[in-house]
Amino acid sequence: MSQEEAKQNLEDIEKSNQVQNNIQQKDGEQQIQDGKQLSPEEELKLREKKAKKALNAKIYDLQKKLSRGIQVISQTEGKTPEELFSFKEATSNLFVLHFGIGEEVDYVTVKDYVNSVAGTHKLTVFPGLGYGYIQFDDVKKAEQTINSLERFEQIENCHYKEMTYEKKTRPTLFLYAHCKLTDICQNKNNDFPEASRKVDAPGLLFQEEFITQDYEKLIMEEIDKKEWNRLAKRKVQHYGYEFLYGINSINKDNKKDPIPDFLNNLMQTISKEVIKGEQPELDQLTINDYYPGDGIAPHFDTHSPFEEKIVIVSLNSGIVMSFKSYKNEEKHLFLPPRSILVLSGEVRYAWFHSIASRKVDKVEGDFNFRRRRVSLTFRTVQFKPCRCAYPFFCEDQGYDPVTMKKNNPLLPRDYHAKDDSTKVVAPKSEEEQKILDEVQQVITDGKPTNLEQKYVYEVYEKIAPHFSHTRYNPWPKIESFLKGLEPGSLVADIGCGNGKYLDCHNGDIYMIGTDRSENLISLARNRGEEIQVFSADCLKLPWVSSKFDNAISIAVIHHFSTPELRIHAINEILRILKVGGEALIYVWAFEQTEKSFSEQDVFVPWNLQNKYEDEKVVKGEIKPNTDIQINEAKQSVVYKRYYHVFKKGELEELISRIPNCKINDSYYDHANWVVKIEKTSE
Incomplete structure (x- = not known):
């Protein structure tokens, strides 16, 4: 068939059924008359017709x-x-x-x-x-x-x-x-890794049925009697010391309520079987409340705030936690209810862990459908500098992404020689180099070149739905910046994309977003009626000067092909700020670990899945304005995006050429170099 x-x-069946219904309806009307008693033979015929x-x-x-x-x-x-x-x-x-x-x-x-x-x-x-x-x-x-x-x-x-x-x-x-x-179903929601009930990762300890069902029930009942604090995507409780999201640390000078008494038996068992006197006793507890579909982005707990061992107890429902090393090793461990997970050594200090945002997990050939899960994360607060054996990830020992690649003893010597197309951005072709050379001869006068038009604007307009699908979780330090602003602040998100930062604040500031891509702006509007966005070019913002208290520019400036255009874009940000206003700017780092670059001006591929692409483009019947390649193996169309990836200190040097501002802070975050700049005068 x-x-x-x-x-x-299907169409023939529907027509036939309609005709049959009309015939049967007339039959019934002829046999049943008001007030007439049917004979047994007539009743039998009527029942047969109904059957x-x-x-x-x-x-x-x-x-x-x-x-x-x-x-x-x-x-x-x-x-x-x-x-x-x-x-x-x-x-x-x-x-x-x-x-x-x-x-x-x-x-x-x-x-x-x-x-x-x-x-x-x-x-x-x-x-x-x-x-x-x-x-x-x-x-x-x-x-x-x-x-x-x-x-x-x-x-x-x-x-x-x-x-x-x-x-x-x-x-x-x-x-x-x-x-x-x-x-079948290779690109559907079920395309996720299969987990195990046992994994081998250095420093990871795991045990099922660490507590009884009765004790689990008691803990859950007592927890729900306590007051929950609501975050953007889940609820939490903190004891001992408050955990500070965004900077992944704690306020050591502000003690909170002690760990509740109903957890004493659990704490004693952990102390005896896990801590074993190897560090001071656990004195900080974070309780997280997860519902099906909730997750946490890849991260590792910062080194300086806590001692080595971190203990996680899962309650009420199982979930898969994923671990990834700097060598790209991946492990997926199923944490059933009442289990205990201990992170120490390498997996604590140098492996990322995460929980994917989905409602079901695959576990050893079977499915685990998530229900409400409550996790207890116990830590010991550290009051001295961290001196762990992993300085390349340690903020107390000079963590610096510039040197991390060279000094990381976990990496095999030939690691950077591997041709990993997902990490290594290929050097420019002769044609691409010619495009860049031509751009350098153009007097931009604050206007974008053909390069920005073809390899930035047109590409993002094309890939917008797929791009938006991969950009959903706000980065903690950006969210922390927004939540720390003065109530009533007017904030501009310049290059807002799908608007993921427009609603991640406390609700007491006012944000307006702009982006060059009409399609991304449309996706941002879908986030809710309260979202305020419109299309604009960040080289010529349609706002009067000195009206905004703050601004953010996340992953925008690196798309401009000349220093003059980058300076012009930063000047536009400063122009709309009030004197004393602060802006947060993120640009891709040359030294990042997520991708490897051999040069700073690069064309980074975006694999647009075929389901997002026009079928005629996939078949080669029509070609868009920008350069593309068909990747049959990945079932995608490859678009090129232009980037200038910044080396350490380069963004600060660029800003030093601008007279009416000062740098309040600079750091590395999520493969980006970051600056906070303040407008000092008109």
């Missing part, structure tokens, strides 16, 4: 669901029904149309049924989609499942079972699969 045949079949009508309705409903299901799967996967389904012979794999949204109830209901009729199998559901995929060891189990189902001879390839999903019953259809699981 082709996709067109499935669609035509036939119900049967026809059932057949119609199943035909419609089957045809529509085949059509939806084909459209979603971008394959023909013949590529996806085996209509003529049995296979060891099945598609299941559960018509839900791929949540826990769909998974459990289908899995329990298949277990009951065929035994061992692997079920994969796809979050947000109404179908799944079942894998068996052999064809016989798949046949056993199909043979257990109901069917109508009138409907070809229709095998179904009425299943109850919580309180709702709906027919669930099964079809033999012609394709493998690896052939």
Whole structure:
């Protein structure tokens, strides 16, 4: 059955059903008359007609669901029904149309049924989609499942079972699969790594069932009696010392309430079995409240505020925590409820850890659907400088991204020689060098060149939806800057993109965002009615001078091709500020660890996934104005973005040429060099 045949079949069924309904309605009107007592023969005929009508309705409903299901799967996967389904012979794999949204109830209901009729199998559901995929060891189990189902001879390839999903019953259809699981859903929400219940990482200790279920229940009840503090995306409680987000530290001079008594037994066990006198006793606790879909960005706890061992206890629900080393080693560990995780040594000081923002995890071939999770993170406050064995990550021992690559003993000697296209930005081609040489001959006069137009403006306009999809979490230090501003401050976000910083403050400042890309501005507007944005060029801001208290410019200045244009853009920021106003500016760092550069003026590729691209561009039938390449392996169209990556001290030197400002602070953050500049005069 082709996709067109499935669609035509669906239309024919709907027409036929409408005709049948009209006939049956007239039949009923002729046989039932007001006030007339029907004979037994007439009642029997009426019941038969009703039964036939119900049967026809059932057949119609199943035909419609089957045809529509085949059509939806084909459209979603971008394959023909013949590529996806085996209509003529049995296979060891099945598609299941559960018509839900791929949540826990769909998974459990289908899995329990298949277990009951065929035994061992692997079920994969796809979050947000109404179908799944079942894998068996052999064809016989798949046949056993199909043979257990109901069917109508009138409907070809229709095998179904009425299943109850919580309180709702709906027919669930099964079809033999012609394709493998690896052939489908590669770019969907289910494309995430599989975790283990045991991983090997230096300094990581882990134990399941560290506390009993009864003690877990008591802790949860007592925690919920306490007052929660609300952050942008979750709730927290702090004890001993308050954790300061944004700078990932604590206020050592401001002690808070002590760790609650109901945790005494847990603390004693941790002290005896984990701390073992190797550091002072735990005296700081952060309790985090996570709901399905919540996560935390990759980070490692800063060195100076805390002693070495950090202890995490998970309650109520399991979750996957991911670990990544500087050598790009990745580990994914499932933390079940009542488990304890201890971070020490290398994994504490030199590995990033994170929790992905999703509602389901894959764990050793099975699915774990997240529920509310509460984590207890215990630390010991450190009152002396950190002298750990990992100075290349240690702020107390001269951490500097410039030298980190050279001095990091974790890296193999040939690390930088590896051709890793995700990290290494290739040197310019002769054509690209010619473009840059031509730009240097142009007198810009505060206006963008053809390079900015072609390799910045047009590219971001094109990749906006995909780009926005990858930019959702505010960086802590930028969020901290905004939350620390005076109430009532008027703040400009220049180059606001999809607007992720426009709503991450305390709600007592007023922000207006601008961006050169109309498509990014449209995405920013979708964040809510309170978001104030419009399209503008940061080289010529449409605001009168000296009106804003503060401004931020995140990842914008590095897109200009000449020093004159970079200075002009910074001057525009200063022009709109009041005297005494402060601006926060971020630019990409040449010395960053996320990517490796051999030169400062580079063209960085953006792999625009095919689903975001015009089909005619993917097929090469039309070409956009800017340079592109088709990457068939990654199923993407590659666009080039121009960057001037700044070396250490270069941004400060550039600002030193501007007379009416001073630098209040400069530092490195998230692969960027950062400055805070203050306007000192008009």
